[in-house]
Amino acid sequence: MTQILNVTRNDGGQFEITDQRGKVVEGPFETNAAAWKALDRLDNNDHPPPRSKGNKKVLWGKPGRTKSKKGRRKEKKLKEKQDHRMKVNAAKAPTWVRSVAAAKFDPAGERAYRDHKLGTFGAASEVRRIDPAEYLAEKARRGEI
Known part of the structure; x- marks a missing residue:
């Protein structure tokens, strides 16, 4: 015979699972949701769902080769094709996108480019070592002054 269970509220304001005669089967629970969850759990214990044959034990660390050689x-051919498309699309990218990507992925290369762009105006520049008197004498010799 099937047992009928109900969720009822007791005098303390808590929820309990009772049978047809009013006898407490499980509880008390703080919330109605907790009581219904327990009721579902009790119901599932009485009639467990049939176990699916697809639920096999997973052996971690041991990759299973279920696919055929074909x-x-x-899959390998598809991956190679995707890699090639990615390279082609990267080459078609606008210059500013490529420069940003190069700076992000190769900071040393960006630094070298920046230093090269500075040219001879760095701290070790010849311009900084010019003597003002010598510069003025050279300018006078040319007749620019």
């Missing part, structure tokens, strides 16, 4: 070849 499937693996097809």
Whole structure:
């Protein structure tokens, strides 16, 4: 015979699971949701769902090769095709996108480019070592003054 269970509220304001005669089966619970969850759990214990054959134990660290040789070849070919498309699309990218990407992925290269762009105006520049008297004498010799 099937047992009928109900969720009822007791005098203390808490929820309990009772049978047809009013006898407490489980509880008390703080919330109605907790009581219903317990009721579902009790119901599922009485009639467990049939176990699916697809639920197999997972052996971590041991990759299973379920695909055929043809499937693996097809996957490899697809990956190579995607890699090639990615390279082609990267080459078609606008210059500013490529420069930003180069700066992000190669900071040393960006630094070298920046230093090269500075040219001879750095701290070790010849311009900084010019004597003002010598510069004025050279300018006078040319007749620019």
